[in-house]
Amino acid sequence: MAEYILEMKDIVKSFYGITVLRGVNFGVRPGEVHVLLGENGAGKSTLMKILSGVYKADSGDILIDGEKATVRDPAHSLALGIGMVYQELSLVPEVSVVENIWLGNLPANKMKFVDWEAAKKKTKQIFDELGIDIDINAKTSSYDLGIQQLIEIFRVISKDVKIVILDEPTSSLTDVEVEKLFHIISELKKQGISFVYITHKLEEVFEIGDRVTVLRDGSTIGSTIENIGETTEDDLVRMMVGRTIDEQYPKVSSVTPEVMLEARGVSDGKNFFDVSFALHKGEVLGVAGLVGSGRSNLARALFGLRRLTKGEIIYKGKRYTPKNPSHAIENRFGLITKDRKDGLLLHMPIRTNICVSKKDGLVKGGFRLRGNENKEAEKYIKLLNIDASSPGQKARDLSGGNQQKVAVARWICNGTELFIMDEPTRGVDVGARVEVYNLINEITANGGAVLMISSDMPELLGISDNIMVMKKGRVTAMLESGECTQELILEKAAGSEIK
Numbered sequence: 001m002a003e004y005i006l007e008m009k010d011i012v013k014s015f016y017g018i019t020v021l022r023g024v025n026f027g028v029r030p031g032e033v034h035v036l037l038g039e040n041g042a043g044k045s046t047l048m049k050i051l052s053g054v055y056k057a058d059s060g061d062i063l064i065d066g067e068k069a070t071v072r073d074p075a076h077s078l079a080l081g082i083g084m085v086y087q088e089l090s091l092v093p094e095v096s097v098v099e100n101i102w103l104g105n106l107p108a109n110k111m112k113f114v115d116w117e118a119a120k121k122k123t124k125q126i127f128d129e130l131g132i133d134i135d136i137n138a139k140t141s142s143y144d145l146g147i148q149q150l151i152e153i154f155r156v157i158s159k160d161v162k163i164v165i166l167d168e169p170t171s172s173l174t175d176v177e178v179e180k181l182f183h184i185i186s187e188l189k190k191q192g193i194s195f196v197y198i199t200h201k202l203e204e205v206f207e208i209g210d211r212v213t214v215l216r217d218g219s220t221i222g223s224t225i226e227n228i229g230e231t232t233e234d235d236l237v238r239m240m241v242g243r244t245i246d247e248q249y250p251k252v253s254s255v256t257p258e259v260m261l262e263a264r265g266v267s268d269g270k271n272f273f274d275v276s277f278a279l280h281k282g283e284v285l286g287v288a289g290l291v292g293s294g295r296s297n298l299a300r301a302l303f304g305l306r307r308l309t310k311g312e313i314i315y316k317g318k319r320y321t322p323k324n325p326s327h328a329i330e331n332r333f334g335l336i337t338k339d340r341k342d343g344l345l346l347h348m349p350i351r352t353n354i355c356v357s358k359k360d361g362l363v364k365g366g367f368r369l370r371g372n373e374n375k376e377a378e379k380y381i382k383l384l385n386i387d388a389s390s391p392g393q394k395a396r397d398l399s400g401g402n403q404q405k406v407a408v409a410r411w412i413c414n415g416t417e418l419f420i421m422d423e424p425t426r427g428v429d430v431g432a433r434v435e436v437y438n439l440i441n442e443i444t445a446n447g448g449a450v451l452m453i454s455s456d457m458p459e460l461l462g463i464s465d466n467i468m469v470m471k472k473g474r475v476t477a478m479l480e481s482g483e484c485t486q487e488l489i490l491e492k493a494a495g496s497e498i499k
């Protein structure tokens with residue numbers, strides 16, 4: 001057997017004259033988990049999309065089992081044994097879970113009819129083995145992003161592939177689901193399946209990785225790290241960003257005794273029940289919970305995207321009934337969703353995305369002033385270090401993490417006071433995270449408040465003043481972050497469900 005099941009040699013790729021991959025070499029061994037690291041915009045997804053046939057390299061070679069291969073398109077890539085789980089989900093929300101998994105790949109029975117029963121049985125079996133309780137006949141859109149991410153992963157691994165590319169597979173998963181995913185990966189590794197694993201969560205590198213390659217600005221930094229045991233998180237950060245980061249969680253507490261928003265026994269009748277909490281001026285209230293804890297729906301309800309069936313909300317001392325998002329925005333609420341596609345106008349320029357809900361100084365006689373918008377956008381591009389060629393660049397052409405920064409910038413730009421953030425650093429690299437945290441510090445120092453849903457435990461503990469834990473729609477604990485631990489949060493969030 002060849003040492004490498006897959007090799008990419010001297011891969012070069014540019015978009016509109018800008019080179020994003022500058023001669024990358026990359027090799028995958030049979031049965032290994034090869035971690036691909038790099039800052040937002042380093043070129044990780046582009047490199048993998050060349051492998052999966054989404055893009056064509058300008059030059060360079062791909063070798064599969066030692067033989068030169070031309071990947072024509074994604075279907076061809078799959079036929080070559082390469083399966084890719086994309087960073088942005090590609091499920092069809094309107095069809096059932098089982099249909100999504102088997103779409104275009106249904107098992108046929110002897111008579112060449114589509115064998116739905118076999119498909120259902122196999123799907124059910126996979127989910128059962130993983131201990132995931134989901135109705136495979138239900139509409140995919142009825143599940144939240146974490147489950148959808150798992151569905152997307154199963155869709156790829158259920159096919160006959162030799163190499164699985166996982167582009168930030170855990171960005172919407174909580175620890176318990178991540179454990180499940182890691183379990184599947186180790187099982188498949190035993191069968192000789194290889195993985196390319198892209199992540200911004202460095203602790204995962206040590207848990208799941210066999211070797212690591214770091215990309216920076218379209219080039220590999222050093223050679224592939226053969227032995228993960230000999231490297232540290234600090235080394236990896238230095239390779240990725242070219243400097244050390246002293247403080248990964250630069251928390252400055254600005255919490256005051258003044259209550260900004262109080263929820264009293266609110267329910268939506270379906271996803272969360274009898275939830276009470278107080279969010280103070282200057283506070284970051286973290287919300288912990290597993291997939292299905294109801295916390296994202298709570299966030300949506302506060303923003304007027306779901307109806308409350310019970311309970312009341314007091315906002316700035318007055319009774320407040322969420323009506324719809326524009327009403328929420330008028331009241332200086334802002335919502336940063338974890339699904340970037342919801343929060344961004346992907347086909348519009350960065351400028352429009354950042355300035356969309358701000359009028360002051362940007363609109364005259366009903367027209368938007370492009371020059372002023374450009375200036376405003378440039379301010380945030382600089383402040384958040386957004387990797388973009390100009391404010392006119394379309395949001396869809398930004399790397400994932402940079403899209404997230406644009407989503408945050410939009411709310412800061414329009415004077416939001418109450419930020420509801422659902423996984424604010426999803427897909428954001430180590431350096432840029434610090435920038436997001438600094439922004440959160442700035443928001444709270446200026447008297448704003450943040451309700452921060454996060455599945456990232458170190459982030460929850462590092463950035464929140466207090467942490468509310470939810471389980472199956474109910475609040476199970478309210479903890480001061482200074483005096484709580486990851487274990488305690490997990491216990492309150494999962495209880496007996498932890499293996």
Ligand SMILES: Nc1ncnc2c1ncn2[C@@H]1O[C@H](COP(=O)(O)OP(=O)(O)OP(=O)(O)O)[C@@H](O)[C@H]1O
Nearest residue numbers: 015020040041042043044045046397398399400401
């Ligand atoms: N279709 C495209 N058109 C123009 N530019 C693109 C396109 N796709 C990617 N780019 C640019 O190529 C560079 C690399 O992007 P890529 O998505 O590969 O980064 P990444 O390493 O996956 O980052 P992230 O961690 O944020 O996902 C970025 O500067 C990005 O803006």
Ligand SMILES: [Mg+2]
Nearest residue numbers: 044045087400
């Ligand atoms: Mg990417």
